[in-house]
Every structure is written in structure tokens, then in C-alpha cells.
Amino acid sequence: ETGVTQSPTHLIKTRGQQVTLRCSSQSGHNTVSWYQQALGQGPQFIFQYYREEENGRGNFPPRFSGLQFPNYSSELNVNALELDDSALYLCASSSGGASSEAFFGQGTRLTVV
Amino acid sequence: AQSVSQHNHHVILSEAASLELGCNYSYGGTVNLFWYVQYPGQHRQLLLKYFSGDPLVKGIKGFEAEFIKSKFSFNLRKPSVQWSDTAEYFCAVKDYGQNFVFGPGTRLSVLP
Numbered sequence: 213e214t215g216v217t218q219s220p221t222h223l224i225k226t227r228g229q230q231v232t233l234r235c236s237s238q239s240g241h242n243t244v245s246w247y248q249q250a251l252g253q254g255p256q257f258i259f260q261y262y263r264e265e266e267n268g269r270g271n272f273p274p275r276f277s278g279l280q281f282p283n284y285s286s287e288l289n290v291n292a293l294e295l296d297d298s299a300l301y302l303c304a305s306s307s308g309g310a311s312s313e314a315f316f317g318q319g320t321r322l323t324v325v
Numbered sequence: 326a327q328s329v330s331q332h333n334h335h336v337i338l339s340e341a342a343s344l345e346l347g348c349n350y351s352y353g354g355t356v357n358l359f360w361y362v363q364y365p366g367q368h369r370q371l372l373l374k375y376f377s378g379d380p381l382v383k384g385i386k387g388f389e390a391e392f393i394k395s396k397f398s399f400n401l402r403k404p405s406v407q408w409s410d411t412a413e414y415f416c417a418v419k420d421y422g423q424n425f426v427f428g429p430g431t432r433l434s435v436l437p
Contacts, residue, residue, distance in 0.1 A: 216368070245424065254329070254415060254429040268424045304425070311357050311376035314425055316369045 215239060218303050218317035225293050225324050233288040233320045237305030243267070244286040245314065246278060247302040255302055261286055262308065290322075298324045327352045327420045329428035337434045338406055346401040346431050348416030357419040358399040360390055361427075364412045372414070375399065386410070408437045 215238035225231050237244050243262045247255035257270035261280035275291040284305070290297055300321050304314035332347030350356065357376040363369035373384025380392040390401045399416060416428040 247425075247427070252334075252429070254331075254427040255425075257424050257426065260424055270424075311374065311419075313359065313371045313374060316361075318368050 216303060216305050216315050216317040218301075218320050220320060221318065222321045223323070225322065227293055227295060227324055229293050230289065230291045231293060231322060233290075233301050233303075233322070235286045235288070235303030235305075235317055237284045237286065237303075238315050241305035241307050241315070242284055243306045243308045244280055244284065245304045245306070246286070246288045247304065248272070248297075249300040249302060249319070250296075251299070258288065293324045295324050298322060327418055327426040329416055329418050329426050331414075331416055331428040331431050333431050334429070335432045335434070337436065339436050340408055341405050342435075344401070344403040344406045344410070344433070346414055346416075346433070348399045348401065348428055349397050350399070350416075350418045350426075351397065352418060352420060353397075358390075358392060359417040359419065359425070360384065360388070360399070360401050361415045361417060362412045363415070369413075369415065372401070406433075406435050408435045411435045 217236045219234045245260040246258040249255040260268040264280045277289045279287045300319045302319045303317045306312045306314045328351045359374045360372040361369045362372045373382050375382045375392045383389045413430050415430045417425045
């Protein structure tokens with residue numbers, strides 16, 4: 213195990229609803245990144261937080277938003293859910309730095325119906 | 326924008342066969358390169374990484390990868406696979422913003 217935990221593990225939501233996914237990062241890690249992995253594809257970068265500030269964002273609309281807390285845990289919020297938002301959402305924490313590896317959680321499987 | 330491609334979507338091998346999984350990336354500057362593996366039912370974990378020095382990198386479980394800058398490649402190899410190597414393998418590049426860009430993944434099935 214990596215020490216990164218995500219909740220919930222599975223979630224079913226209706227189109228138009230809002231969802232909050234949570235991630236507890238590994239102890240000592242101040243950087244958290246979120247990824248969306250659709251079926252058959254690699255993880256796509258959503259955004260990254262470093263010390264409670266957004267520190268980079270991928271090609272996702274503003275209805276994808278996030279937070280990082282003082283203990284470096286993080287939330288991913290998605291508003292106005294669409295069917296195409298159905299995917300595995302991964303959280304990864306790292307200590308920062310160009311060569312530092314990312315430690316992944318097990319993911320949250322979101323299904324939008 | 327950075328992109329990472331992996332040559333094969335699904336590879337099927339018999340035990341003891343040799344493995345090579347291709348990975349190419351688009352960025353021309355200094356890069357940090359990673360291979361992650363996800364075994365069934367487990368978190369994905371780091372196999373190996375390259376950020377400087379010897380372009381031939383050795384990782385866990387007998388895996389190695391070679392960084393060839395002129396070809397923008399970072400192929401993963403193992404001389405003799407085992408059934409327990411059945412997993413999904415992801416190549417990743419860490420860009421200037423220190424964000425990972427992942428390839429689509431290659432599923433490896435090793436037949437006993």
C-alpha cells in the first residue's frame with residue numbers, strides 16, 4: 213500500500229448532480245495531483261495542489277474544482293455532472309521536486325447515469 | 326503540450342519470453358521519465374525512473390528501461406517474464422510544471 217487513501221471507492225450519481233471526492237495524502241507529502249482515467253485510456257491530469265494552492269491545471273472545465281487542506285489532504289469537486297465524467301479518478305501525492313515519484317491511491321470509480 | 330504514447334494496448338506472452346514495451350514522448354527538453362505498474366487489485370506503483378545519469382535504468386523485479394534521447398523513447402524491458410508480471414504498465418513523463426503526463430497504458434498478460 214502507498215499511504216494514499218481515497219473515498220469513496222465507488223459512486224453513482226445522476227447527470228446534473230455535484231460530487232466531492234476525497235484524498236488523504238501520504239505523510240510528509242505537500243503536493244497532490246488529481247487524474248481522470250476513462251476506460252481504455254491513460255490517466256489525464258486534472259490539476260495539482262501544492263501547499264493549499266492550485267499549482268497547475270490540465271484541460272478540464274471550471275466545473276472541476278479542488279481544495280487542499282492544511283494537512284495536505286485534498287478534495288476534487290465536480291459540478292453539473294455529465295455522462296462523460298464517468299471514469300476512475302485517481303489522487304497522487306508526492307513530495308514535490310522534478311524527480312520525485314507519485315504515490316497513487318486506489319481511485320474512486322464514478323458512474324454518472 | 327506534452328504527450329506520451331505506448332506502442333501496444335495489450336501484449337500476451339508466455340512465461341520466460343522476453344518483454345519490451347515501447348514508450349515515446351513528445352517533449353524536447355529535459356525530462357524525467359517513469360514507468361508505473363498496476364497489479365490486479367493493487368495501487369499503481371513505481372517500477373523505475375530516470376532523471377539523469379546512466380540512460381539504462383534498473384528497477385524492481387528485474388525490469389529495466391533505456392532512455393534514448395534522440396528517439397524520445399523510454400522502452401521497458403525484462404529478459405524473462407513470469408506469470409506474476411501480469412499487470413498494466415504506464416509510462417509517464419514529468420514536465421516542466423512537475424505534472425505527470427501518462428501514456429494510455431499497456432496491459433500485459435503472461436500465460437503460465
